[in-house]
Amino acid sequence: MTTYRIALNFEDGVTRFVDCSAQEKVLDCAFRHRINLPMDCSDGVCGTCKCRAESGTYDLGDEYIEEALTQDEAEKGLVLTCQMVPRSDCVISVPVPSTACKTGTGSFPATLADISRLGEAAYELALDVPSESTGFLPGQYVNIDVPGSGQHRSYSFSSSPGNSRMTFLIKQVNGGLMSSWLSSATEKEALTLTGPMGSFYLRSVTRPLLFLAGGTGLAPFLSMLSVLQEQPANHKIHLIYGVTRDQDLVLVERLAEFAQSMPHFTFTTCVADSQTRHERQGFVTQYMRPEYLHDGAVDVYLCGPPPMVEAVQKHFKTIALEPSNFYYEKFTPNATTAPLEKAA
Structure with a gap:
């Protein structure tokens, strides 16, 4: 029997994976895995089970009414899980916390x-x-x-x-x-x-990508590039990797391997330290060149410390450019005494 992997990503960042058969509706599959996705009618009438499909292909059928899901909503990726039957692996954003669905990490x-x-x-x-x-x-x-x-x-x-x-x-x-x-x-x-x-994850690639990594914020991009390496490349991908000191610039050889095997991928490295021996001194924002921004028709992913996130946000305002999508995750290196919220 053909099955597909469905990632249910909840509002609080918790993700649960379920295996859904090719003839099974996502709502029924979730219930089978004891995950109570929002629902009232389960007949495509109320719209309570409305979620967003971030990636994948699926069939919504025609057994729902316009009031529950409009044509415009469907074209924007909204789905009714009580009607959605997957045709591939999918990622679905669920607009409630995992606890509301009686599940969790x-x-x-x-x-x-x-x-x-x-x-x-x-x-x-x-x-x-x-x-x-x-x-x-x-x-x-x-x-x-x-x-x-x-x-x-x-x-x-x-x-x-x-x-x-x-x-x-x-x-x-x-x-x-x-x-x-x-x-x-x-x-x-x-x-x-x-x-x-975490809600910081790679979405379906429909336009050029700009990755911005600060220090060990490089980690999630190595994961993303590993996935993209296995997919046909139809859009340009550029990574700008910035660090504070020369010794913080690690795993550059791995990025070079990606660039060699992925013709659409390029990367830039820079070091903020004014005494650096690196060929490019400065911050990530100094190397966000127009050819990487595509006049705003770009999806930007950023993982770095809070000052870097704030600097990039300010830079976009300064140049009056709003990217199609801007996903970011802030992290702070762990202190020696108290646990912190997030460390990359």
Whole structure:
């Protein structure tokens, strides 16, 4: 029997994956997985189950009324899950929190596979997980419990979905909780991960892309590029990767490998430090050239610290340009004492 993977991404950033048969309606599939998506009638009359299909192909049939879903709404990607039958893997944005649907984040085990130290700036952490726990959207993150601490830290996936080995790019913080554990961790050590989570993820590509990465905010873009590498390239993709110090510029060789295998992908690196030896000194905004902005007909994805997000927002206002879509995620390096909301 043909089945499709449906990612239900809730308003609070929680994502649940369900397997839907080729003849099954998404609402029925969700209920089968004990996820109570919003609904009243289930007959295409009330519109209560209205969600947005971010990607994928599907059939809505003709058994719903105009008041429940207008033609204009359908053309913009809105769907009635009580009528939607998938024809491919799909990502669906559900406009309510996961708790309202009596579901939430799940936890799963992992074992330490490898730790690569990237100079003095960062680590690349590799974890092995059960095959049934490999689903996430490229760009999302998980909470990783730090063994023996009773605390967790949040990191974006740098690997592509569907692999039993997950990787993460982690900033080295002197005295930091995760950094301290990594310095003495042993192979095969057990960890617990919770997720996936986050509304920062790659949508369907319908126009050129501009990726803006700050420091270890490069991680989600490595995941996105891994996915895009397997897809036919019809639109240009450019990444601007900015860091504070020369030693913070890591995994550039991996970006070069993507550029070699993906003709439509290019990238620029820059370092903010005025004493840098890098060929491009300055901030990401200085290298957002017109050829990468396509007069606004571009989808912009940004992952970096709050000042970088604010600087890019200000830059768009200064040049009077509004991109077609602007998705961003702010992160802050973890302090040594108190857990923070998000760290890439």
